[in-house]
Amino acid sequence: MISWVKKLVTVGALACMLMTVAGCGGNSEQSAQKDDKGDKELNLFIWSEYIPDSVIKKFEDESGIKVNVSNYSTNEECLAKVESSAEGTYDIVVPDDFMIKIMKDKGLLQKFDKDKITNLKNIYPNYMSQYYDPDNEYSVPYLAGTVLIAVNTDKVKKNITSFNDLLDPEFKDSIVAVDEERIIIGYALKALGYSMNDTDEAHLAQAKAWLQKLMPNIKVFDSDSPKTEMISGETSIGLIYNAEAALAMKENPAIKIVYPKEGMQRFIDSFCITAGSKHKEAAEQFINFILRPEIAAEITQSYPYTSVNEAAKDLLSDEYKNNPASSIPPDVLNTQGEFMKDVGDATPKFDEIWSEVKK
Template sequence: MKGKLLKVLALGIISSCLAFTMSACSIQSQPTSSSDEKVVNLFTWANYVPNSVVNEFQKQTGIKVNYNNFSTNEEMLAKLQASKGSEYDVVICSDYIIEVMGKQKNILMQPIDKSKVPNYKNVDPQFLNQPYDKGNRYSIPYTLGSQMIVYNSEKVNFPIKSYKDLWNPALKNSLVLVDDPRIVIGMTLKKLGYSMNETDPKKLAQAKQELLKLKPNVKVLDADTPHNSLINGDTTVGFMYGSQASAAVKSNPKFKIVYPEEGMNAEEDNFIIPSKAPHKENAGKFINFMLDGKISNEATTANEYINTNKAAKKYMSKKYLNNKAVFIPDSELKRAERFRDVGNATKTYDLIWSEFKQK
């Protein structure tokens, strides 16, 4: 997932060097800053916007895309803080980090002029007006990610329907989990009937004990490629992102996708424009282009994230629509819970995770 699985780690800012990845037709050593240039500086995860889409935008508009990538939301925020919001034109980042940024004294995002983005009308209303940015003043949804259970039906002799089934002693040394504290602790909290964003110390203490009970069943923790252990037969059940579950199913149709009965998590990735974007007009044109139904479908078909664009549906192939890992029914999405900034409780989550991994 392009390093994205690390995105809900503690919200301490990572001061690290940024590696640059450019699209085939967008080779540039540094972001360009002259306001009258036909350039847009994009900052997101590597390969999250397909080259074919980048190339089509450049062809249609004559605006060159300088594609720069980060590994985590925290790295992105550190870069924006270092440049005071002046280096990039469009950033694609996650919902919870937008919430964090919106609480800061010096907000590094600028309000998006919707009149410059007429394709905003294409965004499915169910993904708008979320708590992290009420009214979508600063952000516009691009895609949505979610985690789910996937298991080998030939090797597991009972049906898996929920998070609680992962605690079954019959699955000893059989699980692969995405290596991420908020995701795995969140799953445990949902099993107990609590919110994934729980901050009550007593409920978190209960979740800690419950998670430790799961440890005998866990064979692999993998942030980036958890599906590989399923594919090679090292594990038989996994909890991972949809695009990873999709890779497992493509390798072996015996793998089954499960939407947990307790409810899923949903994480929206959004377009934002930094506060001092050097090419603000071009930023609006790029976002508007990405919200075109045909382009949106092309992007999510390639990156296998959940599409948030209602105009894209008429372009979706049967293969995409039948892929349970990337086309999740609205009934599931509407009851899914979003991660939120848990403030000081982040330290507790980190301590729980540390003990779980060390046990």
């Protein structure tokens, strides 16, 4: 009887050992399958209309990694969703320069392995080592640009050169503007002769009053596709992203762009890996893929922001190179462009102004 029990225990123990080695038990097998699936997924959180489906498909076909794409419309939305979502919800985010610093300071980003991003060498040096990430440990430049003034010259005969020109009552319900708090308030500050990062309370009060004069002329705020209102003729003036202006100009040659004399924002959007990323190696593989010259060129042909990829310059079409909205001369951005910066404790003041002028 005792011998039979010993045999039974021995057989049971052996069976368990074999099951363990083989990944036995339903939970272990499901875990292995989940990990295998996890290695083949990547969650990209990016601006609307910012990366072609064709590029996503090429990466998926080549790597076998499924890219799940979700979109945001403002830097603030990107920050809010990363902060409020479960860790690992997003692997890659693509914020503006000032937001990169904010997210980095909040511990929401992690360093990437530069050995895995071998195509960093393709980036123009002047887009690297910026104030928000001096050693490029947390960010890889993707696209650059600005928000400028677009004018349908068939409908607008006035010579517009300044933000202040947009206050003219004749432009009532004529303007489409990006729904970007920091940019629009920043341009009000610039119109008044201040930095767009000014936090002086008296200056912000003046900016608020300036915006209240502008508001009757704004027909719609649209950060997703502001070119649509310009192309359809619903609006005749735009405070819009340079790529949106370039696409609108392609559809309607009467649309021209203006670099406002007060200067304008300069932005560099970059790929960043979230601190909670569950697919860091896949994220680094994707970023390196995007930096290939032919891929970078394909992206800017579809979404003609200013290219940061020096290796891609000979692959860009003459149409792209000759469009003053997409291919903004470096001296214009260097001399007239201003980076937005984190305004810190003054952020609630900007929020309050934005809420009040839009109500």
